[in-house]
Amino acid sequence: MAYTKRSDADLLQAALFGYQHQHALLGERIAEITRELGGRAEPADAAGGGQPKGVRSTETRSRMAAAQRKRWAERKATTETPAKKAGTKAKRKMSAEGRERIAEATRKRWEAFRAAKAAKK
Numbered sequence: 001m002a003y004t005k006r007s008d009a010d011l012l013q014a015a016l017f018g019y020q021h022q023h024a025l026l027g028e029r030i031a032e033i034t035r036e037l038g039g040r041a042e043p044a045d046a047a048g049g050g051q052p053k054g055v056r057s058t059e060t061r062s063r064m065a066a067a068q069r070k071r072w073a074e075r076k077a078t079t080e081t082p083a084k085k086a087g088t089k090a091k092r093k094m095s096a097e098g099r100e101r102i103a104e105a106t107r108k109r110w111e112a113f114r115a116a117k118a119a120k121k
Contacts, residue, residue: 056064
């Protein structure tokens, strides 16, 4: 016999009922163990009855936002000055003549290396 939509829904409903029953049994066992350990006997769902951690009032959030805007304004005011800071030196630049001398020295080293390699053969 093939499954139909109706039987799938019935199967899912039965599975849900079974899982809810297991959840209830596990909750009872957890409460029992916590009682033996000397802790609270409340189920885990009821333990978090207050506000979640980190929730702040509207007034507090507005004060925090104002303080952050003030910090950003101070930071922006200090960074609008020229990018050069006292004590930082300008980047050194190599002249074309210096680059050419380095390139020539590198060419000579490679020639010597290749000559030594050819002499070994």
